[in-house]
Amino acid sequence: MPSKYKLSVNNSIHFILDEIELKHLDAVRDGKTKFHVLKENQPFQVEIITTNFLAKTYTIKVNNNTYEVAISNDLDQLISSLGIERGKTKVVNAIKAPMPGLILEVSVSVGQTVKENEPLLILEAMKMENSFLSPRDGIIKSIAVEKGNAVEKGQLLIEFE
Template sequence: MKYKAIVDEQFEFADLSSEGIDLIPTGEGRFHVLAGRKAYEAVLHAVDWDKRVLKLQLNGKLFTVRLEDEYDQLIDQLGLQVTNQHQMKDIKAPMPGLVLKIEVAEGQEVQTGDLLVVLEAMKMENVIKAVADGKIKSIHTEEGNAVEKGQLLIEME
């Protein structure tokens, strides 16, 4: 499968594939990467799985990388991007992990992109953000709790 990477919303790299790339884990969130004849040290700082965005340090320099697969690119070419016509009422854990921080309180108004919860999974911090404007109806977890994939974290109205 071919991917497109958008780096810092400034540079695009198209037709990327994992062929010819060796990725060797060297520690928690750390990797040694061999691509072609070049070697890189990579540190994964954060991942937003819903938006396919990585915060990645490569040879000491921090980058924000957004990945698009062939289907994302096709949808974009056809002009069929999904819009937020409905509000997400339930915020659920995208993966099992530990709730590190809850950044909102019941009754609080939030806007699209506001930080809601920081979830640690596989020794990486994953930021869960509001996908639509709304109000926090109830919070169903606490900081320090372990949660399962799909577990209800926050209800919005």
């Protein structure tokens, strides 16, 4: 059974192509990102503007009209039907000490809004300073340590709302 591909154009037009239909596509490359396509004896000039290979999304221009196209194969469709989204990550709500050490600096306070990659604190462990950056945008809910505290591995350091 040939693989099927679900295409979504501008999140409004959806259709399915299989491998057999793709093999019969009359397309000729006309540069690195440009193609000349014949469909039912109609010529189309197609250009790929942007690509996101991980999300399988593309911005294409067809005869000077721009479209957003998402492509999913059989596996992508199965994963989606199971309620699993590719590329989604778990939201981090707490920072815990990865090793025993000494808190050298706490750069944030409770209630403070932080941006992703903003410094939170510095932990000294094995004579090395380890900077902890915020894993996400958020608000600091609680800080369980102070400058000068010794901490154990797995101990809660900072919690997000």
